[in-house]
Amino acid sequence: MKQSQTFIPTLREVPADAxxxxxxxxxxxGYIRQNTSGIYSYLPLGKKLLQKIEAxxxxxxxxxxxxxxxLPAMQxxxxxxxxxxxxxxxxxxxxxxxxxxxxxxxxxxxxxxITSLVRDEIKSYKKLxxxxxxxxxxxxxxxxxxFGLLRxxxxxxxxxxxxxxxxxxxxxxxxxxxxxxxNIFTRLGLNFRAVIADxxxxxxxxxxxxMVLSDIGEDTIAYSDQSDYAANxxxxxxxxxxxxxxxxxxxxxxxxxxxxxxxxxxxxxxNVKQEDCIKTLVINVDDExxxxxxxxxxxxxxxxxxxxxxxxxxxxxxxxxxxELLQSEPGFIGPVKIPSTIKVIADHAISSxxxxxxxxxxxxxxxxxxxxxxxxxxxxxxxxxFIQEGxxxxxxxxxxRFAKGIEVGHVFKLGTTYSEPMKGLFLxxxxxxxxxxxxxxxxxxxxxxxxxxxxxxxxxxxxWPKDIAPYDVHLVPIQMKDEEQATLATDxxxxxxxxxxxxxxxxxxxxxxxxxxxxDLIGVPVRVTIGKKASEGIVEVKFRxxxxxxxxxxxxxxxxxx
Ligand code: ATP
Ligand code: MG
Ligand code: MG
Ligand code: MG
Numbered sequence: 001m002k003q004s005q006t007f008i009p010t011l012r013e014v015p016a017d018a019x020x021x022x023x024x025x026x027x028x029x030g031y032i033r034q035n036t037s038g039i040y041s042y043l044p045l046g047k048k049l050l051q052k053i054e055a056x057x058x059x060x061x062x063x064x065x066x067x068x069x070x071l072p073a074m075q076x077x078x079x080x081x082x083x084x085x086x087x088x089x090x091x092x093x094x095x096x097x098x099x100x101x102x103x104x105x106x107x108x109x110x111x112x113x114i115t116s117l118v119r120d121e122i123k124s125y126k127k128l129x130x131x132x133x134x135x136x137x138x139x140x141x142x143x144x145x146x147f148g149l150l151r152x153x154x155x156x157x158x159x160x161x162x163x164x165x166x167x168x169x170x171x172x173x174x175x176x177x178x179x180x181x182x183n184i185f186t187r188l189g190l191n192f193r194a195v196i197a198d199x200x201x202x203x204x205x206x207x208x209x210x211m212v213l214s215d216i217g218e219d220t221i222a223y224s225d226q227s228d229y230a231a232n233x234x235x236x237x238x239x240x241x242x243x244x245x246x247x248x249x250x251x252x253x254x255x256x257x258x259x260x261x262x263x264x265x266x267x268x269x270x271n272v273k274q275e276d277c278i279k280t281l282v283i284n285v286d287d288e289x290x291x292x293x294x295x296x297x298x299x300x301x302x303x304x305x306x307x308x309x310x311x312x313x314x315x316x317x318x319x320x321x322x323x324e325l326l327q328s329e330p331g332f333i334g335p336v337k338i339p340s341t342i343k344v345i346a347d348h349a350i351s352s353x354x355x356x357x358x359x360x361x362x363x364x365x366x367x368x369x370x371x372x373x374x375x376x377x378x379x380x381x382x383x384x385x386f387i388q389e390g391x392x393x394x395x396x397x398x399x400x401r402f403a404k405g406i407e408v409g410h411v412f413k414l415g416t417t418y419s420e421p422m423k424g425l426f427l428x429x430x431x432x433x434x435x436x437x438x439x440x441x442x443x444x445x446x447x448x449x450x451x452x453x454x455x456x457x458x459x460x461x462x463x464w465p466k467d468i469a470p471y472d473v474h475l476v477p478i479q480m481k482d483e484e485q486a487t488l489a490t491d492x493x494x495x496x497x498x499x500x501x502x503x504x505x506x507x508x509x510x511x512x513x514x515x516x517x518x519x520d521l522i523g524v525p526v527r528v529t530i531g532k533k534a535s536e537g538i539v540e541v542k543f544r545x546x547x548x549x550x551x552x553x554x555x556x557x558x559x560x561x562x
Contacts, residue, residue: 022453023148038145038153066131077103106139119424133160149450211405226398462523474524
């Protein structure tokens with residue numbers, strides 16, 4: 001590719017609004033441009049890098065017999081209502097209406113779509129297991145899109161889903177997928193760790209996250225300095241045997257338009273029995289009204305809840321009150337199921353057992369200012385404590401350390417969380433209908449690009465690993481107007497291309513300084529400079545990462561590049 005014909009708009013200045021290194025450099029080196037908050041265009045270099053990352057992912061997915069599909073991004077609301085996630089997913093789900101006023105969502109994830117696809121086709125155990133994957137744009141209206149591609153509102157994900165007749169079959173696939181993920185991140189050269197995770201809004205039990213260790217990571221990992229034990233700190237903390245494990249707090253989300261929903265309907269959406277919801281409360285928190293359903297036999301009474309939420313007002317909600325609110329308050333909030341039992345989780349920074357955080361493993365679903373003394377009696381529960389740096393590792397080997405991580409992948413055993421409510425059924429060996437046992441496996445493709453950009457750079461620009469770099473060789477003639485240089489450059493371009501090197505030829509009429517600066521910024525692993533010695537057939541080869549350079553004859557170039 002001739003540089004004059006492609007589109008690599010490099011910048012000399014550090015963009016003011018980019019606050020992490022990866023984002024600054026991806027902008028400066030002309031890989032991406034921001035369109036609006038959390039939404040980006042990939043320019044030719046960014047797109048090439050994505051394709052290389054995707055190629056590695058595809059190879060490893062195909063190796064575990066997952067098959068590629070492409071599912072719709074625009075998804076009808078009815079599917080999300082079948083699982084209750086039309087409400088529970090909250091404002092992160094991008095919603096829209098078609099010309100007939102029918103509700104749709106832009107795919108934040110695809111469990112509903114894939115389950116609806118498979119349930120219509122796979123009805124016998126003989127056709128299981130089945131694993132399907134896709135690489136596609138996802139939409140999540142993140143509250144705080146930031147750090148460039150790391151947390152976008154439109155981003156690229158590889159998501160795989162597997163369907164099984166038995167738990168053993170799922171276990172087997174889960175292990176294979178974990179290994180495939182390990183292979184992917186190893187091949188990409190990332191400094192990562194697989195950690196025990198919590199299942200968040202997707203639901204399910206066994207789950208691991210793949211974390212790239214990085215100071216800008218938004219997650220904290222607790223890991224043992226002597227064994228393989230590593231957990232997302234939220235999970236490490238959740239591991240404490242919290243006594244109110246039978247209490248379930250169901251809070252709420254905003255729905256765009258008032259919808260008429262009775263407690264019964266809400267209970268249906270949340271997939272809980274109405275009679276299990278022993279209380280339905282309306283509470284006013286920061287002048288936002290929330291509907292809270294509480295179920296199970298527990299001690300969390302209204303006063304504690306009010307304190308915990310710092311609520312102004314709290315009252316029992318009758319069906320009439322809910323109807324009234326739903327009709328009169330456009331901003332009224334529909335229900336969100338906090339996915340598992342109430343958990344005690346605390347950021348270690350505020351875990352002084354004065355100010356705790358209580359809630360679910362989703363950033364904006366925590367109850368802040370929960371006071372463990374006030375809101376629950378800590379002394380009755382000896383095993384209630386927050387994991388700290390320096391603690392012995394739960395597996396008995398070594399000491400706990402903390403590190404920051406970027407979540408680049410996540411594998412889940414979903415079980416029947418989706419197949420049950422969606423009636424995704426197959427006939428087992430005994431002719432009985434059973435719900436599929438499912439797994440799901442996600443990788444943030446565009447987030448990987450940013451995580452790699454964070455890891456592979458120096459003061460001059462990117463230092464991509466060989467297999468991922470957008471080009472293999474950067475050919476830089478110092479003076480395109482010099483006939484000998486131009487001819488040698490063109491000859492070498494042809495030669496290298498014929499040997500299947502992907503070559504970028506800087507044919508621009510720029511000063512040498514500009515060309516070198518851009519070349520370092522872009523970060524092609526090898527630069528071949530064609531200068532004054534072109535007349536003798538001599539070029540300079542410089543390796544981007546090591547900084548090593550040497551002169552060689554044109555005939556020796558292929559050997560030097562090996
Ligand atoms: P996070 O905790 O960072 O919000 P998540 O747990 O919500 O991520 P998953 O639902 O597990 O994300 O999605 C699978 C993968 O998609 C994640 O592991 C991550 O790599 C990627 N991902 C999720 N949200 C984003 C985003 N907003 N921008 C870019 N990548 C994302
Ligand atoms: Mg998220
Ligand atoms: Mg997460
Ligand atoms: Mg996740």
